[in-house]
Amino acid sequence: MECVVSLEGLASSQHGQLKYASAFIDETISDIRLEGGSIHIVHNSPKGNEGIEERVRKLIDRFSQGDFGFKENILFEHQVATPYEGDIIAELTERKIIKVLEPGLFIFREPFSSLMRFFDYSFVSKIAGRFTGVTEEQYPAVIHSTTLNKTNHFTSFPEHIHFLTHLREDLDIIEAFSQSIREAGGWKEDMELDLNANMPLPKFTMNPSTCYHCYEGLQNETLESDGLIVTAISKCHRFESRNHTDFGRLLDFSMREIIFVGKPEFVKEHRLQAIEYLKELAVEWNVDSLLEIANDPFFTNDFQVKASFQRNQEMKYELRLTIPSVGKSIACSSVNFHSNTFGNAFNIKVGKRPAVTGCVGFGIERWAFAFLAQYGLDEAQWPAAFREQYHAWQAKAL
Incomplete structure (x- = not known):
C-alpha cells in the first residue's frame, strides 16, 4: 500500500x-x-x-506549531570543484573495502580503516592538541540508564536508544531459553520469545554520545580551576530505522569529542577557538564544506520550542561536507553549547555555581565517507596538503 x-x-x-x-x-x-x-x-x-x-x-x-521558520544561516563556506562524482558507497562495496552487513552497519577494511585512524589522529593533533591542558580519557561503549536519564535523552531522542539487557539470574529461565533455541534449530528473527518475562529492566544502554561519560565521571565534583578540557573517542550507537539508508547515517559509529567544562567565559572562549580551528582545517584540506547554525532532531511534542531555542541562542553549529553524487551535504562535525544543563543534572560545580559545558564532535566514518565522496580513492586526486599529511602519518604509524 x-x-x-x-x-x-x-x-x-x-x-x-x-x-x-x-x-x-x-x-x-x-x-x-x-x-x-x-x-x-x-x-x-x-x-x-x-x-x-x-x-x-x-x-x-x-x-508546524508556531511561527518558527528555520532559515538557512551559513557562517562559513568553502566551495571547491572536487574531482569525484561517483557513488562512493557502491565503489567501496564493489571493491570489498567495506562490507555492508545491513543499512548503517559496516565492516571497514583498508584503506578506509586507515583513513579513519588518520582522521582521528588529525582531529587530536590539529584541534584538540592546540588547547592548553587538554587530557585524554577512555570511555565504555555502554552507559547507565540512570545517566542517560539525567541527560534527558529518554525524552528528547527516545527513538535512538539501543537497550542492553541479559537473561535473569535464574537457572530455570536460562535453561528454558537455551532449550527453546535448540528446539527452534537456532536463533530465528521471527521467533516468539517472551523476553519481557526472561529479562530485567535494562540497567545499561549503548552509549549514544561520547560526552555523556565525561559528565558522569565529573558527577558531584567541584572544579578547582576555571575549567577543564577533555578529549575522547568512543563507539556510539543510534537506531534510526529506515534513515540508515541515508548516506553516512550509521547504526554504530565512532565519535571523537573535545569537551569543555567550567565557567561560562571559559567554555564560550574555547568553543569559539574550536570553530576557528575547524574552519582552518576545512580550508587546509580543501573540502567542499559549510558551517551553519543547526538544531538537534528532537522527537518530542515540543520539538519546535526546543529547536527554535537552540537556533536563536546559536547553541549548535554543524560543519557539513558536500556529497556530490547525491547533491546534498552531511554533518560531519558539530560544535555545541549546553549552558548549565549538564552541570545541574550531574551536580558539577565551579565554585558555588553549576558548571557550563560545550563540546566539539567529529564523526570519524562520516569524515572518511564525505572526503572520499569528493575526491575518490585515487590518491593522486587528493588535495596536496591532505595527501602529504596522510603519507607522513602512514610512515610513522607503520
Whole structure:
C-alpha cells in the first residue's frame, strides 16, 4: 500500500525532519519519499492508509506549531570543484573495502580503516592538541540508564536508544531459553520469545554520545580551576530505522569529542577557538564544506520550542561536507553549547555555581565517507596538503 499525504501548510524547512520522523510511525514501512509537495509512504500496515495518514498528520502538527521558520544561516563556506562524482558507497562495496552487513552497519577494511585512524589522529593533533591542558580519557561503549536519564535523552531522542539487557539470574529461565533455541534449530528473527518475562529492566544502554561519560565521571565534583578540557573517542550507537539508508547515517559509529567544562567565559572562549580551528582545517584540506547554525532532531511534542531555542541562542553549529553524487551535504562535525544543563543534572560545580559545558564532535566514518565522496580513492586526486599529511602519518604509524 502507498499512503500519500499533502504537506500543504508545513514549511519546506521541516520537510526533511518530517521524512526522518515518519520512519518511526510503523515498522512495516518499506519506503518514504518526498514528491510533488506530498510525502509518499509505502507500507504493509494492518492499520491501512488511514492509520498511517493519522500518524503523519500528528507529526505535521508537531513540526508546524508556531511561527518558527528555520532559515538557512551559513557562517562559513568553502566551495571547491572536487574531482569525484561517483557513488562512493557502491565503489567501496564493489571493491570489498567495506562490507555492508545491513543499512548503517559496516565492516571497514583498508584503506578506509586507515583513513579513519588518520582522521582521528588529525582531529587530536590539529584541534584538540592546540588547547592548553587538554587530557585524554577512555570511555565504555555502554552507559547507565540512570545517566542517560539525567541527560534527558529518554525524552528528547527516545527513538535512538539501543537497550542492553541479559537473561535473569535464574537457572530455570536460562535453561528454558537455551532449550527453546535448540528446539527452534537456532536463533530465528521471527521467533516468539517472551523476553519481557526472561529479562530485567535494562540497567545499561549503548552509549549514544561520547560526552555523556565525561559528565558522569565529573558527577558531584567541584572544579578547582576555571575549567577543564577533555578529549575522547568512543563507539556510539543510534537506531534510526529506515534513515540508515541515508548516506553516512550509521547504526554504530565512532565519535571523537573535545569537551569543555567550567565557567561560562571559559567554555564560550574555547568553543569559539574550536570553530576557528575547524574552519582552518576545512580550508587546509580543501573540502567542499559549510558551517551553519543547526538544531538537534528532537522527537518530542515540543520539538519546535526546543529547536527554535537552540537556533536563536546559536547553541549548535554543524560543519557539513558536500556529497556530490547525491547533491546534498552531511554533518560531519558539530560544535555545541549546553549552558548549565549538564552541570545541574550531574551536580558539577565551579565554585558555588553549576558548571557550563560545550563540546566539539567529529564523526570519524562520516569524515572518511564525505572526503572520499569528493575526491575518490585515487590518491593522486587528493588535495596536496591532505595527501602529504596522510603519507607522513602512514610512515610513522607503520
